[in-house]
Amino acid sequence: MRLSFIFAAGFILSEGLQNWIRGDIETHPEVVLLLLITYALAFALFILATMDSEGILRVRELALLSLVLTIIVSWYVITQVEHPGSYQTDALAFAHYSAILFSKGINPYTQDLDSALTMFSVNPQFITLTPTGDLVSTLNYPALQFLVLLPIVWFQLHDARIMVYAAELLSLLVIYYWTPREVRSLVLIPLFAGSDLVINFTAGSVTDFLWVLPLILMVVWFDRPWLAGIMFGLSCATKQTPWLLAPFLLVWFVRDGESHLRIVTRLRNVSTFAASSIAAFVIPNAWFMWLNFSAWYTGVVTPAFGNLVVLSQGFSLITLALGVPLPPEFYLISTVAVGVTLLVNYYVHFEKVRLTLWAFPAIMLWFSYRGLQNYFVFWMPLLVMSAVMFYRKRFVNAA
């Protein structure tokens, strides 16, 4: 616990410096106040971590609370001071604009959403280009991606990043709540190992925590296939990234409990999980599928197979940076080959590697021609949650 205090203090100091740089302190006195509080908090944690007193056990949750406070402070500085009213990704701009259109009864899948780029002052650096030189300006996500933003539109809040931050904070709280008290201090470390996952990406308008939250709940309720299926379906109805988990999850439900469950029971679990997943995926999308299936299909499948320019921190760097002349088709084949290999080995060695499935999508996406950092790091909370549930089963429940 003492080490977690020192870890939290180190993280807070790091963010304090970043907020000092990006906070435009000459013209924003409130940022100065926040910085003073930030540093005071860090020093208080230093002192508490090294005090020879049993009393600090009473404030054991202070590390988490301090980190959450830091997230909120950094969120304020980045979204309200550094980039006020401006989204850093076209994805959130399109999702927010789609929510606005939908609130007016317009099907966003049939619309050109280019107005969103200007409306939300999207940073030109982060717009998505196609090989034809045009910009992506259609909705490329399943419907829940923008449906969850409807409250923002209804309450005229103007900044949809609030919703993503709410999902992030809920994700952190769910993980923390389900973690046995004796290891709670440790669970924060992988999540806050860098500021990208918990601060920079969400503040930078990356919406991935919207699909991470239901997946975390899926891990929590893995023992209840119907509930886990609903959570997986909701996650898949938000973004395409978790789709990659589907075959591995089927293997999980086929092989989990082989020692004490009959095959009929396990097949029933698979069916229940699959049926509830499909239902949870289809329900938010059904209206748009009904209105114009072709537009919906094109919008939802584009990111997976669409014709976008090569951009990656992964394997395709050899093309992007070194100029090795390989087309997206090569990377697609590599991704599929790696995925099939992982799936075969997951099935064969299930008992040893059952919890590694959360790493597989990141590995597969690393081989794709658009392997971006957020495709990798957002699996971290799921790995943590999975490790927590493993610990609970192995040590807490067993005791």
Add this chain to the structure above:
Amino acid sequence: MRHSAISLISVALCFLVISAAFASYYGQVFQPSPLLNSNMKFWTFDPATNSTEPYLWQIDVIKNPADNVSVYRTVVANRSGVALWVYRSNENGSSVFTTVHLRQDLHGQALDTAFNSTISLWVFPTFSYWYDLRYKNPENVFGIEINDGVNLVWYVFADDQSQVFQFPHHRIVVIQTPLHVWSYRTINIAHEYAEAGWKKPESLSFILILGTTNIYPGNWVSYFSGLSVQTALQRTQTLSTIDFEILVTCNAILMAILFTAGIAIWRRDLK
């Protein structure tokens, strides 16, 4: 043992598939479009000119003090596009032409791609092309300018019959296009350079242009939409025999390692 064998075989097959894909696809590069934000969907504010302009496009203006020009997004005849508008005053100024340019500069790979591709777009002209009947010098223009700093190609979209005017450093290609309706047109830069007998330049500017002279004062506007470059999947190079042999050798070594590992696991399990 059976599980280990399956693992080794799956890993070996994975490497084989990736290697085969590498050998098959090596050199096939999809050339990205040389023109970016080609449909001008995204506009940014330029504090220098206190106006918005299409992202990655540069607006250039030639005008006299009493003239005015504008570039803006609009919808005409159910098609969204970009309007180029010029107001030429009756006053005589130092500039013969009043023009507005929407420009992107191309060089290197982008220039090569532009020369190897056809460029298509929708145009909506609203006035005829006029020129000096004696010297064939243009007196107004709506179209595309290709400017390499030495030579100029103008593709003019107007209701005149299609014809070409060749000057020493200026080639005017009139493409017959009806007025006041959208028409789909394609251009081929390399073809016109070849016809003019000009060498491929080191760099060039791709410009959407509208302009008029003091002979035709007043308001002039026309529209562009759906600009796109038809790039193709190109095989730039193939693996040499040596490279291919290296690839095969690497795979053979890998197979040998996996085979050895398989035998080692088998022998361990026997003990």
